Amino acid sequence: MSRILASVDQRTQLVGENRLELLMFKLGSRHTFAINVFKVKEVITVPMMHQMPGSHGNLKGVTNYRGKSIPIIDLRKSIKLPDSTDIVNQNVIITEYNRTVQGFLIGDVINIVNTSWGNIQAPPTTVGKNNYLTAITQIEINGNKELVEIIDVEKVLAEIIEYDTYISEEILDEDVLKHLNGQTVLVVDDSSTARLQIRDTLKQLGINIIERSDGLRALNLLREWANSGKQVTDQILMMFTDAEMPEMDGYRLTAEVRQDERMSDLFIALNTSLSGSFNEAMVKKVGCNRFISKFQPDLLVDVVQQRMREKLQESK
Structure with a gap:
């Protein structure tokens, strides 16, 4: 075997x-x-x-x-x-x-x-x-x-080991948190369990969540905004995407976003249960901003705070 x-x-x-x-x-x-x-x-x-x-x-x-x-x-x-x-x-x-x-x-x-x-x-x-x-x-x-x-x-x-959504206090940046309240994040994952864990973690920060269950549906949403004249980065702070999904995987989704100048600057974090140097190499190849392994609440928060800091800096 x-x-x-x-x-x-x-x-x-x-x-x-x-x-x-x-x-x-x-x-x-x-x-x-x-x-x-x-x-x-x-x-x-x-x-x-x-x-x-x-x-x-x-x-x-x-x-x-x-x-x-x-x-x-x-x-x-x-x-x-x-x-x-x-x-x-x-x-x-x-x-x-x-x-x-x-x-x-x-x-x-x-x-x-x-x-x-x-x-x-x-x-x-x-x-x-x-x-x-x-x-x-x-x-x-x-x-x-x-x-x-x-x-x-x-x-x-x-169902065997309940995933934790507790956020460590030491990870929280009070100067950034006040800006996160009311922000919107797009979560793309075919697993309802994974989407729930992200939603339950980020809602503690006052973040709104839009969910899509595969890469193609997410890409269609982004294109719908762009086709109607909306700035994608005004609609969402960032996107978390799984690697493996029906219709279109997270790597192809990222590549499609990067090739469309109307949304190419969208902050994308690959959030996957696949791990190791292979994924890190793929992140660089397709152009993700961050790669994190799933079910780590502190890392989820670290990523959205990083993105919020960048957005605040861009607005100066």
């Missing part, structure tokens, strides 16, 4: 081209599920696990992975699928989200598929707000087109 992921570093060129690769797998049902390969460190057979008394019901146990104790999460149970005895070949996907490593217990691994974010669609509204999907797509598997459901891993993790 490690051979499947051996060339993952070479796949980084896909990002920025509005492309991605999905690791597809089963959970003991007829459905096919997937997560982005860039979140995956390794796929292993089920390791020896130790159960922790009093732990969350979705935790299968804790195992030693490369010298560190990591949780193993029952993904089927986490997304509320009914119990099944059909899972014969169990595996564990080792992932890294938001600076933490964890494993997800799954069934059979199918393969990795290369596709475009343009082929990835938001789930239909009829599935309701409590679903565990960020997107869906159709992929050809064994000669047949099949629906593939992309799991909202951030929501799964948030």
